[in-house]
Amino acid sequence: MAEPVRSREDAAIEALRALVRIPTVSRRRPEDVEAGVFARFHAELRARFPLVHERLECTAIGAAGLLFRWAGPSAERPVVLMAHQDVVPVEPDDPWQHDPFGAEVVDGWVWGRGTLDDKGPLVAVCAAVESLLGAGFTPARDVWLFFGCDEEVAGVSARLAVEELRRRGVEPWFVLDEGGAVASGTVPGVAVAQAVIGVAEKGITNVELRVAGRGGHASVPARLGPTARLARAVGRVDAIRHPAHVPDATAEFFRRLAPHAPAPLRPLLRRAGRLRPLLARVLGRLGPESSSMTRTTAVVTTLSGSPALNVVATSAVAGVNVRVMVGDSVDAVLARMRRAVADDQVRFEILDRNEPCPLSPVDDDAFRLLEATVGRVFPDAVTVPYIMMAATDSRHFTAICQRVYRFAPLRMSKEQRAAIHSYDERVGVQDFLDGVEWYRLLLQNLD
Structure with a gap:
């Protein structure tokens, strides 16, 4: 007997709540991760989605990653759906309206850390697969599900998953991870x-600026000591205007939005591809979010110096987080920073470096499939490509796939997007269920 739809929807919501309650906080040092927390998550996932675990082949990846294979009649052009199990910590002083790990349902929202990033999409994928398995459905091609465990700390599980797929000779038709959403504002x-x-995605590179000196007592300071020299360097880095340009994806973003823009902007947006320098100047004046769509950004995020108010620092350090625009490069950015600082006593230490990801095609059957599925579930929305400012596990999959897309099929207001990695993260109950339906339709139409 077919499972009633309402019962299936209730089960999906309860699964999300149960998994949000498990605080799968990832840490940069593995020894700092709560003992057994991912094992609890896996046990709950198995209990909530028994068919996924009974009928799909599962391979453990790294410390707690999960890689499932749902076999179709063909292993050619398989599809990879991704999400991650881990979440960022909750700051003790953040003013949450509801317990961040309580998963309370209030006023039509499920509240809690991970409801959007990224347990909501993870559970939506599993709920879609579970219901299709229950209906006896088989996808037209192999479908792989990868759920990483250390995305929030830029860990290794995604790289290990790519190595496993490469070892098996898997060459995905397309990969779909978190990223964009059905957004407004x-x-x-x-x-x-x-x-x-x-x-x-923009490339993410982290650099430390370091200045060393003699230090000493604060009552007899030397001119331009380590802290002052570092402060001057920080000011110079902050003043850099990295070159602006409009990549193909950004031009297409605005071209598709042109019919819906205010009348004075429509001619510019319609011809975005041919008027890129002008569009870059306009976006640069619309605020930091719009400006970041056109250029590399570099921002000082951490500072350290003297351990006491009456001590001149012997070492001062500033951490700089760089987001490298498509079309730019890490080497070019570092060269601009060094020229701007113009001080041999400021040492640059590169902690990690990642170039921008290659552009995935928009004029392509895979993108058109995503767009058509959006049209079925979100008929009021215009599908647009964009370049992500943040990083996802999917960047590692560009090594084995030319079509890597980043989209969570959930409606998210500007306020909700601001709650990701902050407080009051929440997903609408109906929005989550629409996400489940979106994945169901996508899987049903892979042929």
Whole structure:
């Protein structure tokens, strides 16, 4: 007998709540991760989605990653759906309205850490697969599910999953991870909802600026000691205007939004591909979010110096987080920073370096499939490509796949997006269920 739809929906919501209650906080040092927390998550996942675990082949990846294979009649052009199990910590002083690990349902929302990033999409994928398995459905091609365990700390599980797929000779048709959403309020003056699909990511590089000196007692300071010299360097880095340009994906983003923009902007947006320098100047004046769509950014995020108010520092350090725009490079950014600082006593230490991801195609059957599925579930939304400012596990999959997309099929307001990695993270109950339906339709139409 077919499972009643309402019962299936209730089960999906309860699964999300149960998994949000398990605080799968990842840490940079593995020994700092709560003992057994991912084992509890796996046990709950198995209990909530028994068919997924009984009928799909599962391979453990790294410390707690999970890689499932749902075999179809063909292993050619398989699809990879991704999400991650881990969440960022909750700061003790953040003013949550509801317990961040309580998963309370209040006023039509499920509240809690991970409801959007990224347990909501993870549970939606599992609920879609579980219901299709229960209905006797088999996908037209192999489907792989990868759920990483250390995305929030830029860990190794995604790289290990790529190695496992490469070892098996898997060459995905497309990969779909978190990233964009069905958003509103992303562009001033554009009221229409936008299904924003990431087709690339900026590269993330972290650099430390270090200055060493003699230090000493604060009563007899030497001129331009380590802290002052570092402060001057920080000011110079902050003043850099990295070159602006509009990549193909950003031009297409605005071209698709042109019919919905205020009348004075429509001619510019319609011809975004041919008027890129002008569009870059306009975006640069619309605020930091719009400006970041056109250029590399570098921001000082951490500072350290003297351990006491009456001690001149012997070492001062500033951490700089760099987001490298598509079309730019890490080496070029570092060269601009060194020229701007112009001080041999400021040492640059590169902690990690990642180039921008290659652009995935938009004029392609895989993207059109995502767009068509959006049209079925979110008929009010315009599907647009964009370049992600943040990083996801999917960047590692560009090594084995030319079509890597980043989209969570959940409606998210500007306020909700601001709650990711902050407080009051929440997902609408109906929005989550729409996400489940979106994955169901996607899997049903892979042929």
